[in-house]
Amino acid sequence: MVKNYLFSPVFRKIGYALLVVALVFFVLCLSFDQLAFGLQYPMISLTPPMDEEWTIFKFYPRITQGGWFEIVMTLMCVGCVFVAFSKEKEEDECIAQIRMQSLVWALMVNMVLVLLTTLFIYGGSYLTCMAVYPFSTFLFFIIKYNISLYQFRKNNEE
Amino acid sequence: MKNRLKVERAICDLTQQQLAEQVGVSRQTINAIEKGNYVPSTTLSLKLARVFSKPLEEIFQLDEND
Numbered sequence: 001m002v003k004n005y006l007f008s009p010v011f012r013k014i015g016y017a018l019l020v021v022a023l024v025f026f027v028l029c030l031s032f033d034q035l036a037f038g039l040q041y042p043m044i045s046l047t048p049p050m051d052e053e054w055t056i057f058k059f060y061p062r063i064t065q066g067g068w069f070e071i072v073m074t075l076m077c078v079g080c081v082f083v084a085f086s087k088e089k090e091e092d093e094c095i096a097q098i099r100m101q102s103l104v105w106a107l108m109v110n111m112v113l114v115l116l117t118t119l120f121i122y123g124g125s126y127l128t129c130m131a132v133y134p135f136s137t138f139l140f141f142i143i144k145y146n147i148s149l150y151q152f153r154k155n156n157e158e
Numbered sequence: 159m160k161n162r163l164k165v166e167r168a169i170c171d172l173t174q175q176q177l178a179e180q181v182g183v184s185r186q187t188i189n190a191i192e193k194g195n196y197v198p199s200t201t202l203s204l205k206l207a208r209v210f211s212k213p214l215e216e217i218f219q220l221d222e223n224d
Contacts, residue, residue, distance in 0.1 A: 094184070156187075
């Protein structure tokens with residue numbers, strides 16, 4: 001028996017719910033000027049405190065006020081993984097192949113975008129794009145997979 | 159890869175759904191195999207051969223493109 005790392009089908013619904021919550025939360029936070037939640041916990045920074053010089057490969061542990069960004073990112077990470085990697089109710093090897101092909105396609109499209117961004121976008125916008133790309137991979141995969149699955153079912157419905 | 163799945167299924171008087179249930183795949187997958195749109199794995203091929211009680215080579219044959 002080949003082991004796969006997929007979740008049970010119910011996790012897809014949980015994933016969509018988490019993504020909706022993340023979206024609502026994101027819009028709320030933007031509307032209310034970045035709500036702070038007072039979550040304080042140790043984080044690691046690559047940037048030194050004001051009075052220290054920057055040294056490569058040195059980490060500076062500090063207590064930082066966590067907020068909306070960390071929560072939205074957490075919800076999106078978990079939501080994307082649940083939506084993308086949940087089994088179908090009727091899972092079989094044909095669907096596994098469609099999933100694999102869609103994943104390859106999504107990774108390729110995303111890497112082309114990373115390449116184009118690296119070549120043609122500079123500065124802060126580049127970093128913004130790079131923060132989006134982990135999620136765009138999932139987005140491309142989810143869209144491609146669902147279209148392929150729909151076509152497969154439609155073409156073999158007779 | 160060519161296959162005689164549809165013929166063998168007709169001989170055994172099985173619907174796609176019944177065959178699918180016996181080998182643990184969806185009906186659409188059986189249809190895709192019959193139409194030549196999907197080449198099944200060794201495991202699934204052996205399961206299909208077992209349902210029809212025939213050697214694998216009688217159900218699946220390589221074609222000129224393989």
